């Protein structure tokens with residue numbers, strides 16, 4: 167057995183936060199002055215979905231709003247699986263979390279009189295979207311990163327978590343890869359904040375590294391996973407062959423843009439709420455256009471006066487220009503893309519997983535807030551609130567630094583890139599916007615075979631997570647929220663959560 171490299175002794179026993187997006191960064195800062203190690207393979211926030219959030223963060227801070235109203239809207243969107251208690255708790259924490267973010271240096275847009283300037287998004291009954299222009303996530307990540315850089319209690323380690331070590335049912339360390347070196351960081355406290363899984367699909371708006379690493383880390387450690395089949399597909403990602411796909415925000419339809427087919431005809435007119443229908447409804451309609459022979463779908467914004475689109479959506483306009491598109495002349499080509507994972511590592515109210523010493527927050531966690539469908543802008547809120555709650559739960563816990571000499575150091579070979587492309591295309595086709603029994607069975611059979619061949623490589627975890635998602639989707643024989651099967655008709659009663667575990671893979 168190779169000798170195990172240990173992390174510098176000064177880091178032993180500290181809570182280790184894996185992932186430097188909004189959830190992980192807020193957890194690290196809230197823990198301060200309690201020392202913590204924050205690990206991320208890239209500089210804080212660079213590869214985080216948090217940085218790409220355009221719309222904003224939903225919180226009940228307006229004079230005509232209340233956390234109860236936000237919780238009601240959240241539960242209504244969740245298609246029977248959003249837990250009302252969780253929704254009430256997270257919505258209630260919204261105003262305090264916004265205040266904490268502002269203390270960390272985030273400046274949400276305010277009107278001239280100093281009150282928050284609040285946006286309205288689909289299915290929110292009140293204006294409650296806090297934003298920083300149209301680059302909210304970037305502004306939050308930048309402020310948190312700046313604060314972390316001047317917080318001495320947070321030790322930032324540029325490294326990737328490879329495996330959690332569990333001793334007698336409790337976390338006792340993390341293997342990390344730091345450059346070319348693999349080392350063990352002994353700790354009894356780990357917070358998973360690794361983000362989502364969208365990168366498992368070929369068509370995605372997520373950072374390419376968002377391939378379920380946190381689910382794999384937790385799953386291998388024995389944690390219970392929940393609601394893995396619920397993936398939200400965004401209906402209007404820019405279809406120009408980019409990977410990942412740039413997002414064309416829903417706000418564009420909010421400003422009157424309409425969806426048109428290959429012949430330029432509107433196709434949402436016969437559907438209730440038309441172009442502003444719920445995200446999953448629009449995603450399926452756009453998907454149906456592309457599924458037609460020679461079909462495609464596009465967003466027509468030609469009703470804007472000359473120059474008005476660029477003035478209202480400068481960032482989107484810039485992206486379109488980068489691809490040589492002029493929306494004043496030609497409709498913008500769009501197709502659905504994997505966007506947000508409602509499922510994840512099952513956690514309780516304090517963010518504790520089923521494994522001792524392991525917490526999870528942000529998109530990797532399944533708190534029960536989103537149920538089967540996420541209400542727009544609730545995810546940044548959840549990441550910030552839960553990062554804070556997790557840290558408060560951990561603060562003050564006395565941790566014991568353990569020495570490990572008996573653990574086997576993981577040896578993981580690089581996977582062949584072609585297999586990764588194959589898996590992602592398979593997920594688009596068979597575990598995508600519209601699913602059916604035959605496709606899901608095909609996906610399960612192929613993923614199982616790929617998994618056997620990928621053992622011991624960097625592709626094994628992503629294939630395993632994809633397989634768990636496909637199996638959960640196959641077991642759910644109903645249409646609920648973002649999970650839609652062409653061979654099922656309705657949602658079954660009562661609504662039930664699903665659970666999965668790594669053990670089912672063996």
Ligand SMILES: Cc1cc2nc3c(=O)[nH]c(=O)nc-3n(C[C@H](O)[C@H](O)[C@H](O)COP(=O)(O)OP(=O)(O)OC[C@H]3O[C@@H](n4cnc5c(N)ncnc54)[C@H](O)[C@@H]3O)c2cc1C
Nearest residue numbers: 185187188189214215216219221222327361528529543546
């Ligand atoms: C294009 C886009 C637009 C969005 N717009 C909005 C919006 O307007 N409002 C909203 O509420 N939500 C929005 N979302 C969703 C929201 O951004 C995410 O759900 C949220 O930011 C997730 O935060 P997080 O901290 O959990 O994960 P992330 O922000 O994704 O951070 C995860 C971090 O983990 C790190 N990591 C990954 N693997 C490892 C490893 N092995 N070891 C160590 N670190 C690792 C990554 O490098 C990354 O820094 C959007 C998402 C996308 C993709």
